Amino acid sequence: LLDPAHGGPDNGAILGDHFFEKDATLAIAGRLRGVLASRGFTVVSTRDGDPPQALTDDQRAELSNRSHAVACIVLHATRSGYGVHLFASKLQPAAPADSDDESAAHFLPVPWDRAQAGSVDQSIHLADNLRSALAGGGLSVTFGRAYLVPLDDMMCPAVAVEIAPPEVGSDAMLIRDAAYQQKIANAIAGGLTTWRKQMTPAPASQSSTPDRRVAP
Amino acid sequence: VIPRYQRALFWILFGAILVLALFLLHGCQQAREKLNRRQNETPLAAPLAAPSETVRFAVADDNNDSISMVERQMPLPAESTARAHALLARLMAEYSYKDSAHPIESGPAVDDVFLLDLPLHATDHAATSNTSNSTGSGGQLAVVNLNGGFAEHHPSGIEPETLTIDSMIGTLYANFPRVQEVRFLVDGHPRPTLNGHADLTRSYPVVNTETKSSQGTP
Numbered sequence: 001l002l003d004p005a006h007g008g009p010d011n012g013a014i015l016g017d018h019f020f021e022k023d024a025t026l027a028i029a030g031r032l033r034g035v036l037a038s039r040g041f042t043v044v045s046t047r048d049g050d051p052p053q054a055l056t057d058d059q060r061a062e063l064s065n066r067s068h069a070v071a072c073i074v075l076h077a078t079r080s081g082y083g084v085h086l087f088a089s090k091l092q093p094a095a096p097a098d099s100d101d102e103s104a105a106h107f108l109p110v111p112w113d114r115a116q117a118g119s120v121d122q123s124i125h126l127a128d129n130l131r132s133a134l135a136g137g138g139l140s141v142t143f144g145r146a147y148l149v150p151l152d153d154m155m156c157p158a159v160a161v162e163i164a165p166p167e168v169g170s171d172a173m174l175i176r177d178a179a180y181q182q183k184i185a186n187a188i189a190g191g192l193t194t195w196r197k198q199m200t201p202a203p204a205s206q207s208s209t210p211d212r213r214v215a216p
Numbered sequence: 217v218i219p220r221y222q223r224a225l226f227w228i229l230f231g232a233i234l235v236l237a238l239f240l241l242h243g244c245q246q247a248r249e250k251l252n253r254r255q256n257e258t259p260l261a262a263p264l265a266a267p268s269e270t271v272r273f274a275v276a277d278d279n280n281d282s283i284s285m286v287e288r289q290m291p292l293p294a295e296s297t298a299r300a301h302a303l304l305a306r307l308m309a310e311y312s313y314k315d316s317a318h319p320i321e322s323g324p325a326v327d328d329v330f331l332l333d334l335p336l337h338a339t340d341h342a343a344t345s346n347t348s349n350s351t352g353s354g355g356q357l358a359v360v361n362l363n364g365g366f367a368e369h370h371p372s373g374i375e376p377e378t379l380t381i382d383s384m385i386g387t388l389y390a391n392f393p394r395v396q397e398v399r400f401l402v403d404g405h406p407r408p409t410l411n412g413h414a415d416l417t418r419s420y421p422v423v424n425t426e427t428k429s430s431q432g433t434p
Binding site: 006010014076078079085087142143144146147152160162 | 280371375376378409412417
């Protein structure tokens with residue numbers, strides 16, 4: 001699942017004159033989608049254009065949870081820092097279900113804002129694959145953990161990929177550069193291909209759907 | 217009968233008074249705006265009567281997505297809430313310096329900090345149950361009320377927003393050992409994100425956020 005963040009009235013960060021984060025994420029998602037499709041992936045995207053009303057964060061997470069994606073990539077862009085910033089959820093991994101009461105685990109409700117807890121370890125593993133692929137492609141890459149919506153609400157292995165200008169102090173408009181975007185798309189697709197090869201079948205207990213967000 | 221030249225003189229003088237009054241009013245408004253602007257750009261008015269102390273700041277660096285601890289000398293008030301406010305205000309002010317590795321626009325960043333004993337319902341619980349554990353865990357919740365202008369003008373992105381949050385959490389961790397959790401408000405109200413990315417709806421555990429350069433090391 002690809003989630004080009006922001007869209008519609010939500011422009012996201014201002015990267016330059018009439019160049020918004022929502023445009024950058026959509027452009028990179030388009031390139032990534034093409035590369036992934038050529039490698040045999042079935043790609044679901046939370047948006048393919050810039051509709052007047054984009055999906056809310058909850059709707060994006062809901063789409064990802066219903067699609068049972070093998071990997072979820074949330075795309076962002078910023079003018080801060082440089083290179084590519086990878087983020088996995090800061091949620092603590094969920095405790096494994098009691099083996100004596102395995103049937104009950106099917107019916108355990110998963111809090112909406114902790115849905116990612118069950119996949120955090122896999123998400124970190126996925127981020128490691130992406131980091132290797134991006135670094136191998138000659139791109140600067142950092143990794144961090146953060147509390148993010150809708151990342152924390154997704155049940156799939158999920159990584160937020162934030163694209164920054166390519167060099168220290170370089171113009172954020174360079175994010176618009178087609179060659180730079182393609183390089184990132186190719187590297188992410190490479191990382192996802194490796195991930196797909198390494199991936200083991202998900203356990204059946206992952207199939208429960210999280211509750212809708214409730215007040216903390 | 218008032219002569220015509222006197223009436224003309226009266227209206228000329230009256231007009232001149234009005235023009236002068238408007239001019240003075242405009243001047244006053246400009247002076248007030250200038251003064252306010254200058255106050256906003258002032259990082260922090262240090263309490264002169266307090267002795268200087270060594271404090272530890274968790275300082276963010278955008279270039280390698282890292283937080284490192286640095287020591288600073290600064291005068292701090294004795295009262296813990298005021299100390300926390302002064303500390304975080306100074307930390308954010310450092311980011312407005314020209315050579316900052318995590319640049320943030322100058323201006324007031326932290327309006328208030330409240331330190332509340334945990335658990336939050338301890339008083340009610342103690343009154344009704346009369347248990348021996350009425351003093352709670354000894355931990356505190358810090359409620360940091362950020363300035364709306366600070367949030368609006370904060371650099372937008374996962375990395376810069378997360379680094380700012382981690383910087384504040386790490387600074388609280390290093391200087392306030394009793395603080396276990398922190399919650400962020402903006403202009404006194406809950407807000408979904410700092411500026412479009414970092415989640416502000418949840419309580420953050422106060423932990424050591426110091427990292428060495430995490431470049432390429434998941």
